[in-house]
Structure formats: structure tokens, C-alpha cells
Amino acid sequence: MSKIPSDLRYTRTHEWVKVDGDTITVGITDYAQSELGDVVFVELPQEGDDFEAGAAIATVESVKGVSEIYAPVDGVVVAVNDELENVPELINEDPYKDGWIYKLKVEDLSAIDDLLTAEEYEAQIAKEE
Amino acid sequence: MYTPHTAEDIQKMLERLGLESIEELFQYIPKEVRLDVDAWDFPEGKSEGEALKLLRAIGEKNRKLTTFIGLGVYDHEIPSAVWALAGKAEFVTSYTPYQAEASQGMLQAIFEYQSMICEITGMDVANASVYDGATALAEAMIMAVGEKRKYRVAVSEGLNPLYREVLSTYANAIGIEIIWLPLKDGRTDFSRSTDGEVSAFIMQQPNFLGFLEDTEAFRSTKDTAGALGVVSIHPILNSVLRKPSEYGADIVCGEGQSLGIPLSSGGPNLGFMAATKKLTRKLPGRIVGATTDEDGRTAYVLTLQAREQHIRREKASSNICTNQALNALAATIYIALLGPHGLREVAHACINNTHYLADRLKEVGVEVYSPAPFLMEFPVRIPKDRSELLKARLLSAGFTPPVELAKFAMCSAGDQDLSDMYLLCCTEKRTKAEIDAFVEVWREIYE
């Protein structure tokens, strides 16, 4: 069973979102990392780039697959996890903490409310499995 | 023959399948589209001997000429060991090395090939080959556009005219605008404005007329523009020239046919591509990497596959799948046999022979166009009233006539009139006696 922390929000495309004031931190879920397998490379966005909700913002590669990471809501990139450039396996080892991918500064925080709760996300992956 | 099945075999197999005839296996094909075999107009088969005899008869219609032309592919000496080794069935009849454990031979050879290409170009990474010199350049253009995200590139008209056509075909399909930089006194005029930002400056060294480009002008232009530098080189001549890495190239590619691959009426050739480390994941095609196996032994694998079409599908860095691996192997063996000294010797011999030819032709009154230093190729002007006769005489004496530049769809010598311009080439394979005999034909016409 994959871990789904209850204090985070989720997307249908398997990103987790942590809200901290007007900034959100985004990574991929434990379920997503185990489906993808050993992560070998992460392509990160540039700080200052702005994205609309649903836009591809980063890519995570495993040996046999590649997965795009989408912006959960509109926002501007304020930080990226540079550590992943050298240690991409952090996404496998600690997807919810050291394996975070980027931080977005969000103008309209109400959009966060439309994201999935832990329970809703759990129900979604139960369906996929 | 090539199918082993006896009548009994077929019977036995059909019985196992519970079928009366092979025809039943095709029952899902709609009748209305089936081929009427009786009406099918295709010749009956031949024995091996008959087929070879037919082929030989056709082959005799080709003419064996002593080659004094190049423009992309060159008549170099090929050491016997190259194809004795590259022609081994274990290499020839294997597929792309997907199963690393059963393909260490080909994988290691390609790893060596990538290492050699990087050494020659001064780049950090190379792929396992693409189709030919022209498509390598097209892929490089696409890489540069992908990296810089501007659908405009500035390209020297010193590029091989055939490459110019291929580049245009790709650019037209993709929607890339090419800004052509004309030649001036035989070299690219980098002072020409590009009227806006471009993803790359693309040139060929030496250019199609044989002349050396000004590498510092190239470097400062692309640096000022903040664009990538893409250079197409001749891998042997480059052994006596500055490496493209020394003048700011980010992607280096070219035609590797000179490295032990026969002319073969135009193919198969070998496109090589190399780039700086930063662009590793933008390279198209297969790439071999070294790793270890479970016991810690060195092992070679196809790697960084997430770039490729079989994983990334419509988002892949290129659609390439099959490449020119066997020719890459041949090139590896060629480079190993020649070594660093041998490659320089071949380059020197090509340049010496070519200059000797140019000097001899000047002596007999031929107008040689040489506003800049040239290496293995150079243009001459042939007056209209002499060109047909010269061509006929050269052919009957067993020589290739010079390449008529005016016949190419995309060819320009900048400020020079091209209508009477022809291109000549001389490799290390030509003996002094051959050159002298070749010049003798010109003398007869020119006197």
C-alpha cells in the first residue's frame, strides 16, 4: 500500500501539493514513484517561469518511462529542488520530503480547494489498481 | 532455399492447428481486397546463379572511373581489415542491441565509436550514429531549435548544396525559418544581419567549395547572438584543423563515409553527431553507456532511452529508430587501424594531392578559383565552349568529369557567377601518375 499523507492535497495526475501561505510545494506521490520505477533524471523548470494550471512544468524519467509533472494551479516558480539533478533517486526514497520538485507562488489560493483530498486520491488510485 | 518446410512439415503443422490449408490462416482478410495471384504481374524466381548473372550484366552498365570528385562522399583507401571485421555475420545479422547481455560486442564497439567521435570533434557526448551527413545536420538544427525555442536558424551557404536541400525540406515541414548567409570571397559572410534572434548558426568546415571558414568570425557571431554553434566537419581533414570545440561549437556533426565506407553508388553512409554535455539529453537516436553488471563487471547498455520514440512517442527528441550502426563499427575499425598519425597522414596526402592537381591544372591554363585556403576540393571555371568536349574526353579516358555546380537546386558561390563553375577533388588514393594522366586530358582540350 502506498503512503498518502492526510495533510497534503493531490491531483488526478499524481502530484502532491503542500500549502504554506501563498506558496505551494509540489512533488509526485509514493504511488506515482513506485509505478514509474527507479527515477534516473528530473528536468526542472527555471525559477521565475510562470505556468497555468495543467501545463507541463517538469519531467521525471525512469529507465523505461517518462512522466510529465503538471502545474496543479496557476503560479510562478519560486524554487526548484536542485538536489534532484545529482540525486534523482530522492524521488523514490522520500517522495514527500526530500524528493519535492518545485515551489510555486500562487495568486489565487482558492484554486487549491479544487484539488483532491487524501481520501479522494486514495479512492482514485484504488480504481486505477 | 530460405524456407526449410517440407510438405510433411506443413501437413503436420496444419494438423496441429486443426486446419485444412494455409489459406484458412488468411480468412480474416476481406475477400474484396485479396490479391488475385494468377493475375499478379510479378516475375518468377531465379536461381542464385541466374540472379548473379543478371546483376553482373546490369553492373557492367556502370562505368568504373577514376574518381576526382567529392562533394560529401570521398574515394579514400579502405584497409582490408575494415570489412573483414565489420562484415562478420555476428555483427551484420544482429539487431539493435536491446538485450545488453547478448549484445556486448556491438555495444562496446559503439561505445568506442562514441569515444572516437568525441575525440575528433572535441565534444563531450556522441550518439550511436544517424543516417548520413545531411540528416545529421537536420537533426542538429532540430536539436538547436528545441534547446533555444526559436524557430529560426542562420545557415551558411557554404554548406554542401545537397545538405542545403535536405535542411530546407526538414525546415519547411517543421516550420523553421532559415536565414541564409551568403559567401563572400569563398567564405561565409558572418557580418550579414539575421534580422532577429536565431537558435543556431550552422556552417561547414571546410565549406563545399573546399575553402576554410574563418572560425573566429563564426565564434564571435554566434556568441554575440547568444545562439548555438553547429558545425559540419570532414572527420579526416579535421585531424589537422582546430577542433570545433575550440571555436565555440555546441553541436558537431558530419558525414563519416570517409572512415572506411565504400562509395556504393551513394549509400549507406554514416551520419555522426556529437554535442556538449549540456545537450546530452537533446541528442537524437541511440546512445550507449558504460555501467556494471550484478558482479561489478563493466557492462555496456543502450541508455538515456527516455529521450527516444519508443518511450516518449510524440514527445521524443527525434523519430529515429534504425541508424547506421554497422557503418559506425566500420568507422571505429578504420580509425583504430589508422590511429592518430595515420589520420593526419591521410589528411596531408589529400591536401598535397589536391594542391598538386590545382597547380598542374593552372599550368595548362585552367582557371582555378581560390580566394581562400583550400584543402581537398577546389572550384575551376570551364568555358562553355569547352565543357562538353572536356566531359566526353574525361569519360572516354576513364575519369569522372568535374561536378557541375550550376545543376544543383540550391547552390551559390556568393559574389561569384556559378554558371561555369565546377568542383574537383583529390584524395590520398590518387597516385601522382593518375593525377598527371587526368591533367593530360585537360591539356589536350586547353591547348
Added chain:
Amino acid sequence: MSKLIWDRGRAGRRGFRVAKPQTPEVDLVAYLGNEHSQELLDLPEVSELDVVRHYTSLSHKNFSVDNNFYPLGSCTMKYNPKVNDAASQMSEFREVHPLAVDALQGSLEVMHITQEYLSKISGMDAVSLQPLAGAHGELTGLMIIQAYHRDRGSERDEVIVPDSAHGTNPASAAMCGFKVIEVKSKDGMVDIEELRQKVSDKTAALMITNPNTLGLFEKNICEIEKIVHDAGGLIYYDGANLNALMGIVRPGDMGVDVMHFNLHKTFSTPHGGGGPGSGPVGVKKHLEPYLPRPVVVKGEDGFKLDFDRPKSIGKVASFYGNFGVVLRAFVYMTVLGKCGLRKASELAVLNANYLKALLEDVLDVPYSEGTMHEFVATSKDTDLTALEIAKSLLDYGYHAPTVYFPLIVHEALMIEPTETESPETLEEFAETLKEILKNPERSKSAPHLMPIKRADEVKAARHPVLTRSQIAE
């Protein structure tokens, strides 16, 4: 550890003697100025025997059709007849420069006859041999489709690709700037209802593989053709699986507008460890003006290269195609002829069906009805993954099937025996597979008998070492 070629050498050793200079030496230092380099490249310095031992020893670490049964699905690893090699060695063709157009009559004739043969086999009206591989043929075909629509002032920018298609299909379409629209499979075939919904006045083409990558003939092909054509789109046919159809049915008769051939699959030319291949493109009359330039035509006084093609998409390669590969395919078609080609396809289909039957007790084939030249089994219900089965087969001297493709079958094993294998080989292979499945424990860590054990692909991709100098870093 196996040495690299550099490690066999010693400074000063030479593998080939370049002829002594006979012409005067040009002083490059003076002549080339600062463009000149005196630097000696870091390349191997080895004797000829060093080179021979090294690459001979590498050749022993390589599976090949000449040594091993190679049922690699979608790749048609049939036997490559030796007469083809003999033909490709003929100096009459091998030593001719492509721009010596006055010396090329023989080569042009081979090209022209090959074009005709491919036309007759496919039912297409005209063929260009210029594309250098299958994916290159796809790209060329899509450029032709693009040019055709542009010429008619239409801005169709969508290409429909089934979810079972080869990765090159969507990649080629995207390279041409088309939007890729996926259509799902239903019961292993293109879902007709979904296709109907996805075609529109934006549809430039449908790319179809038939038999598809599950090895099944798209039996609704006539309906598919009608749906796409009625919407004003064209049909592109991926010729990867043509080995099932020679002399049986022709893409041209199924309504295909443009297609590519893989000479290195269907027409027995070797794969060379990854290439060179050859990917000629065939088109119907209405697309002929867009073929790449030049086209080989038969004139009154022999064959010629026709460059005067104002609507042509242009050149897609330096010269006229991978001629050495074309030559081999020409000999193959000449030797087999009408009956031989048809027989090859019949037996390719018989072999695939026979092998499927031999394996029916141990491996499930999810889409099994109407298997043609290959089938896709799944290891889902066994104790082993497809990868473990693949690696185990290597220990028995068999190359692995294609695994994990097509994507619509889990734990896929795509098996294509080809027509050149005997029933005994298929029976032995089936027995071996059964044995592997009976002893799953041993198989989990396979291979055991290869030059290396399983290679660490994760390490290779995380920390790429792509050249000799990167080993040291």
C-alpha cells in the same frame, strides 16, 4: 573486464600504412595559419592484429541470426541470404561515386527495377528509395501528406495514430508539426466508433499498421478506409509488418495512399546491429508529384535522375537512398519471385500460428484470433515477468522476443518466428520456454551464461558514462 581498443595499444604502433607521398608537401603551418592544429588526437595506436583480435573477440559476444533463433517481434529477423552479401560486394556498384552520373546506369537500373518490384508487391503507383530507414520513410510520407494538403489550401493538422502503433508513428507525425490524436483499440483492433468520432476536417491522415502490432489483421480495414477518406484524410500504412502479406493482399488495394517499406525487415537485408536499413516510400498517383527529388525514371536513352519535380517535398537524404541495402533487397526479390514471396509470407504466418499453438498451455495470448506473422503473449499469469523470461532465454541461446510492447498488453512478449525457421526450431524453443516457466527461481536472476550478468541500467542512466574519457571522471 574487457579492454577497450585503446588498452591494447602502445604509442608508435601502427595498424595501416598510408602510401608514401608522391606529390609536393604543402606547409600546413604556413598555409592554414591559426586554423591548423598540431595536436595529436587521443586515438588507439594498435597493430592490425591487435585490431583483428579485438573486434573478433567482440563479435563473439553478440547474438545474431546466423547463430541464434531471434524471434524479436516487429523486427522480422529472418535469415539474410548470402547471395545478397555477394551482390553487395560487387565492385561495379560498390566503387561508384553517386555524383558520377554518367557512370551510374547500372545502379539506376537496379533502383528502377526495385521501385517496380515494390510497386507490384504493394499495389502503390510510385516508389522512392531515398528514405534511409523505416522511421525516415514515415517522416517522408508525412511530409508528402503535409505537402498534399498544403497544396490544396487545407490546414489539416491532425494525424490519428492507434494506441498500439510503433513509437515512431507518433514521433514522426509530431516531428512534422502534426497534432497526434490517439485512437484506442477495441478487441485488439482499431475502435471503429472512436475513430468515427475522432476524424474531422482537421484530419490529415490516419497511420495504420496492418497486421497491427498484435499481429492481427485489421479486418475492418475497408470501413476504416471509408471513414478516413470520407473525412478528407489520407491513409498512411506502416510497412513494418508487410512480411505477412506478400502475394496475399496489397496495401494499395486496401485504400492506402502512402506507405513505407522496411527492406531490412520484409526483404531480408541484415540489421547490422541497428542499421543501416532502408525505408522506401510508396504512393498513389495523386501523391506522386510530392515524392522526394530526384526520382529515377526510364528515359529513351536509359535511366535518369529526374530533378525537375516542382511539387516535390525536396531531398530527404544526401543521395538516392541506402543503395547497398536496396541492392540486397533487389537480389532477394529476384531470387524468390512471385511464388517465393508468397510462400515466404504464407510460411511466416504458419510458423507464428504453430508456435502460438505450441505455447498455448503455458502463455496466455490476450488477442489471439486471427494471428498473422506474430503474436503477443503475456507472462501476467506466470511466476515470471516478461523481462525475466527474456533474460532466461538468452542462457539457452535464444534471442529474446520484443518485451513490453505493444503497450496495450501487460507484460508483453511479442514473438515473431519468421518463415526461415524450421518446425523443429520452434518446437525446441517452445520446450525451452516451458522449462523456464517450470523453474522460475533460477530464471529470476538470469542470465547466468552470458558474458555479463544483468546490467545495471538505472546506474547507466543516472550517471551517464558515454565515452572513454567519462570513465575516468
